[in-house]
Amino acid sequence: xxxxxxxxxxxxxxxxxxxxxxxxxxxxxxxxxxxxxxxxxxxxxxxxxxxxxxxxxxxxxxxxxxxxxxxxxxxxxxxxxxxxxxxxxxxxxxxxxxxxxxxxxxxxxxxxxxxxxxxxxxxxxxxxxxxxxxxxxxxxxxxxxxxxxxxxxxxxxxxxxxxxxxxxxxxxxxxxxxxxxxxxxxxxxxxxxxxxxxxxxxxxxxxxxxxxxxxxxxxxxxxxxxxxxxxxxxxxxxxxxxxxxxxxxxxxxxxxxxxxxxxxxxxxxxxxxxxxxxxxxxxxxxxxxxxxxxxxxxxxxxxxxxxxxxxxxxxxxxxxxxxxxxxxxxxxxxxxxxxxxxxxxxxxxxxxxxxxxxxxxxxxxxxxxxxxxxxxxxxxxxxxxxxxxxxxxxxxxxxx
Ligand SMILES: Cc1cc2nc3c(=O)[nH]c(=O)nc-3n(C[C@H](O)[C@H](O)[C@H](O)COP(=O)(O)OP(=O)(O)OC[C@H]3O[C@@H](n4cnc5c(N)ncnc54)[C@H](O)[C@@H]3O)c2cc1C
Numbered sequence: 001x002x003x004x005x006x007x008x009x010x011x012x013x014x015x016x017x018x019x020x021x022x023x024x025x026x027x028x029x030x031x032x033x034x035x036x037x038x039x040x041x042x043x044x045x046x047x048x049x050x051x052x053x054x055x056x057x058x059x060x061x062x063x064x065x066x067x068x069x070x071x072x073x074x075x076x077x078x079x080x081x082x083x084x085x086x087x088x089x090x091x092x093x094x095x096x097x098x099x100x101x102x103x104x105x106x107x108x109x110x111x112x113x114x115x116x117x118x119x120x121x122x123x124x125x126x127x128x129x130x131x132x133x134x135x136x137x138x139x140x141x142x143x144x145x146x147x148x149x150x151x152x153x154x155x156x157x158x159x160x161x162x163x164x165x166x167x168x169x170x171x172x173x174x175x176x177x178x179x180x181x182x183x184x185x186x187x188x189x190x191x192x193x194x195x196x197x198x199x200x201x202x203x204x205x206x207x208x209x210x211x212x213x214x215x216x217x218x219x220x221x222x223x224x225x226x227x228x229x230x231x232x233x234x235x236x237x238x239x240x241x242x243x244x245x246x247x248x249x250x251x252x253x254x255x256x257x258x259x260x261x262x263x264x265x266x267x268x269x270x271x272x273x274x275x276x277x278x279x280x281x282x283x284x285x286x287x288x289x290x291x292x293x294x295x296x297x298x299x300x301x302x303x304x305x306x307x308x309x310x311x312x313x314x315x316x317x318x319x320x321x322x323x324x325x326x327x328x329x330x331x332x333x334x335x336x337x338x339x340x341x342x343x344x345x346x347x348x349x350x351x352x353x354x355x356x357x358x359x360x361x362x363x364x365x366x367x368x369x370x371x372x373x374x375x376x377x378x379x380x381x382x383x384x385x386x387x388x389x390x391x392x393x394x395x396x397x398x399x400x
Contacts, residue, residue, distance in 0.1 A: 003137070003138070003139040003140060004129075004139065004140045004141070005029045005030055005031045005113070005139065005140070005141045005142075006023070006028045006029045006030060006141065006142050006143065006295075006300060007019075007023055007028055007029070007030045007031075007141055007142065007143045007144070007145060007295060007300075008030070008031050008032075008033060008130070008132050008139060008141035008143075008144050008145070009023075009030060009031070009032045009033070009112075009144075009145045009147055010033050010120045010132070010144060010145065010146050010147060010148045010154050011032075011033075011034060011035075011146070011147035011148035011149055011267075011269070012032050012034040012038060012100060012103075012104045012107075012114070012116075012147075013042070013100055013147060013149060013267060013268070013284060014052075014099075014100065014103055014267065014281050014284040014285050014288070015147040015266040015267025015268070015269070015284035015285065015287060015288040016032055016034070016145070016147030016148075016266070016267070016288065017032065017100065017103035017104045017106070017107045017288075018056075018057060018103065018107075018284070018285045018288035018289050018292070019145050019147060019266060019288035019289070019291055019292045020032045020107040020110075020112040020292075021057055021058065021103070021106055021107040021110050021112065021292075022057065022288070022289050022292035022293065022296070023112070023292045023295060023296065024107060024110035024111035024112040025110050025111075026292075026296045027111075028292075028295065028296060028300075029113075030111075030112045030113070031112065031113040031114070031115060031139065031141075032104065032107060032112055032113070032114050032115065033115045033118045033119075033120050033132065033134060033139075034104075034114070034115070034116050034117075034118060035117065035118065035119035035120070036116070036117065037116045037117050038097070038100060038101045038104055038116060039097035039098060039100070039101040040097055040100075041096070041097055041245075042096035042097065042100060043169075043171050043245040043246065043247040044096045044171060044247075045171060045201060045203045045210050045212050046093060046094045046095050046096050046099060046203065046205070046210055047091040047092075047093060047094075047188060047201075047203050047210075047279065048060075048064075048091065048092045048093075048094055048099065048281055049090065049091050049092075049277075049279055049281070049282060049357040049358070049359070050086075050088060050089060050090055050091070050092075050357060050358035050359045050360075051282050051356070051357065051358065051359030052279075052281045052282040052285055052359075053089070053092060053359075054359045055282060055285045055286050055289070055359075056103075056285055057106075057285075057289065058102070058103065058106040060094070060099060060102045060103070062102070063094050063095075063098040063099050063101075063102045064092045064093065064094055065093045065094060065095065065205045065206040066092075066093040066185070066186070066204055066205060066206065067089035067092050067093070067186075068089060068090055068091045068092070068093060068186055068187055068188040068203075068204070069085055069086055069087070069088070069089055069090060069186060070083055070084065070085050070086075070090070070186055070187040070188070071083070071084050071090045071091065071187065071188045071189075071190070071350065071353075071354045071357065072084075072187050072188070072189045072190065072350075073190050073192070073346070073349065073350040073353065074189070074190070074191045074192065075191075075192050075193045075338070075339065075342045075346070076191060076192065076193035076194050076233070077193060078193065078339055078342065078343070080342045080343060080346055082342075082346045082347045082349070082350035083187070083350070084350050084351050084354040086354065086358055088358065090188060090354055090357055090358050091188040091203070091357065093188075093203050093204060093205050093210075095205065095210075115134075115136075115139075118134050118135075118136055119134060119135060120132055120133070120134055120148070120153065120154060121133045121134060121135065122157055123144055123154055123157060123158060123263070125261065125262075126140075128142065129141065129142060130142070130143070130144050130262055130263070132144060142262060142300050143262045143263070143264065143295060143300060143305070144262065144263045144264075145263075145264045145265075145266055145288075145291055145292075146263060146264070146265045146266070146269045147266045147267050147269060147284075147288060148269055149267070149268045149269060150166060150247070150248050150249065150250050150268040150269070151248075152265070152268070152269035154263065154269070155254075155263075155265055155269055158260065158263060160254070160257075160260055160263070160265070161254060161255045161256065161257070162254055162255070163252070163253075163254055163255035163271075164250040164252055164253060164254050164271035165218065165250065165251050165252035165271075166218070166248040166249070166250050166251075167214055167215060167216050167217075167218060167248060167249050167250075167251055167278070168214070168215055168218075168219075168223055168246065168247075168248055169212060169213065169214035169215075169223075169246065169247060169248065169249050169278060170212060170213050170214075170223050170224070170227050170244070170245070170246045171210060171211070171212045171245045171246070171247075172210075172211045172212070172227060172231075172242050172243065172244050172245070173208055173209075173210055173242070173243040173245070174208055174209045174210075174211050174231070174236055174239055174241070174242050175207065175208045175239070175241035175242075176208065176209060176236055176239055180235065180236070181204065181207070181208070181209065184202055184204040184209060185204055186204070187204070188201070188202075188203060189201060189202040189203075190277070190353075191230070191233075192331060192338065192342075193335070193338075193339075194213065194226060194229065194230050194233070195213060195215060195221065195223070195226035195229075195230075196215075196217070196221065196335070197215055197216045197217040197221075197332045197333065198213060198214050198215035198216060198217070198221075198223075198226065198332065199213070199214060199277075199331070199332075200212065200213040200214075200226070200227075200230045201213075202234060209236070211227070211230070211231065211234070211236070213226050213227050213230060214249060214278050216251065216275075216328065216332040216333075223246070249268075249273045249278045249280060250268050250271035250272070250273050250280075251271075251273050251274075251275040251278065251325075251328070252271060252275065252321075252325070253270055253271035253272060253317075253318065253321060254270055254271045256310075257306075257310065258270050258309065258310060258313055259294075259305065259306040259309045259310055260306075261302070262302055262305075264291045264294075264295075264305075264309055266284065266287040266288045266290075266291050267280065267283070267284030267287055267288060268280055268284065270287060272284065272287055272317055272321065274321070274324055275321060275324045275325045275327075275328035276324050276327050276328045276331065276353065276356075276363075277353075277357070279357070283317050283321075286316070286317060287313065287317060290309060290312040290313065290316070290317075291309055293308075293312070294308035294309040294312060319364060320362055320363055320364055323362075323363035323364050323366070324363045326363075327353075327363060327366070352366050
């Protein structure tokens with residue numbers, strides 16, 4: 001067994017497999033080390049949004065269980081609900097065991113060496129090489145890409161600065177009778193106001209629903225009770241066939257650096273999930289491809305690779321996430337302003353978020369800045385009775 005590579009990628013989620021695929025295609029010798037054996041269950045809604053599909057370098061249509069051309073955004077308990085439709089899928093529903101396996105198989109077909117059930121225990125600098133320790137022995141590489149998810153042990157072991165915000169989320173796989181399942185067909189549903197500082201979603205799959213809740217409050221409150229209430233609201237409270245899972249989502253990136261010596265951080269390990277929806281597959285794919293491209297273009301030269309990857313992130317993902325955080329603050333931290341915004345701009349809000357998910361616009365394209373948020377908070381924005389709806393008026397936060 002060859003145990004020396006140009007690049008070792010730790011983790012075979014979308015970030016790791018896309019990194020490996022791109023490197024292998026360019027003829028770089030690359031191995032993926034994965035602690036699990038794929039296919040394996042992964043706690044995730046499995047919703048692959050349009051912008052993620054656009055970023056994907058390989059076809060995964062065979063693992064899509066259902067394409068949702070509609071998205072529904074609702075606010076409880078106000079009873080406000082808005083739906084958008086698009087000719088191309090807004091969210092393609094997958095199960096992550098199959099999705100991740102498809103991407104890893106593509107990386108392998110491109111020439112990446114895959115070591116499964118191979119948990120990385122430590123990474124050491126040894127001259128021009130890094131030595132990667134696993135329970136099965138050690139391997140050497142010139143670079144390591146940490147794609148080992150939100151709990152990244154590589155980043156932790158290397159003492160890399162963190163500063164990410166990890167929020168708790170639950171995902172339940174709920175089997176309901178066919179007639180009830182059909183009611184959710186074709187629509188990705190996002191519900192606000194189900195719990196303070198959080199949201200819930202319902203994603204239809206072939207034979208069941210993937211139902212989730214997240215809380216942007218790091219302690220999360222009582223997520224299980226929120227989920228129980230949400231299941232009741234959906235009419236699924238009495239369902240007994242439920243698989244319960246929970247994990248964390250990084251909705252704020254690391255302070256940086258994202259490239260330290262010869263280690264590059266991608267995906268959740270870097271903290272690249274969308275702060276509005278918790279969607280992390282898009283930027284896992286994009287950061288993985290960017291890391292690989294930096295290694296290829298700069299011929300594995302340490303300083304040059306670090307510079308290229310850092311600059312790519314600074315020009316693309318990081319400003320996008322920063323803009324997203326402003327919208328997230330409105331949705332999660334200011335419930336009364338949110339109610340007002342839904343009542344007055346609900347359809348435009350829903351269209352705008354849909355466009356971002358579908359990859360037609362970015363948060364940066366939306367005129368949503370600290371200035372427009374402040375404008376939203378000015379007294380003339382409200383009716384005399386409080387935060388109720390007023391006549392629609394343009395220019396408050398979301399350009400169309
Ligand atoms: C409840 C929930 C619902 C979500 N729903 C969605 C959704 O619908 N759509 C969406 O886009 N995003 C969703 N996300 C976010 C999404 O799951 C992540 O952002 C995404 O998986 C990040 O991909 P990644 O490749 O960076 O990491 P991961 O997918 O987490 O992959 C990391 C891999 O590294 C492996 N690994 C870890 N440590 C080691 C080690 N020491 N050695 C070797 N291997 C290791 C793991 O086994 C894993 O396979 C959700 C998250 C949660 C918690």
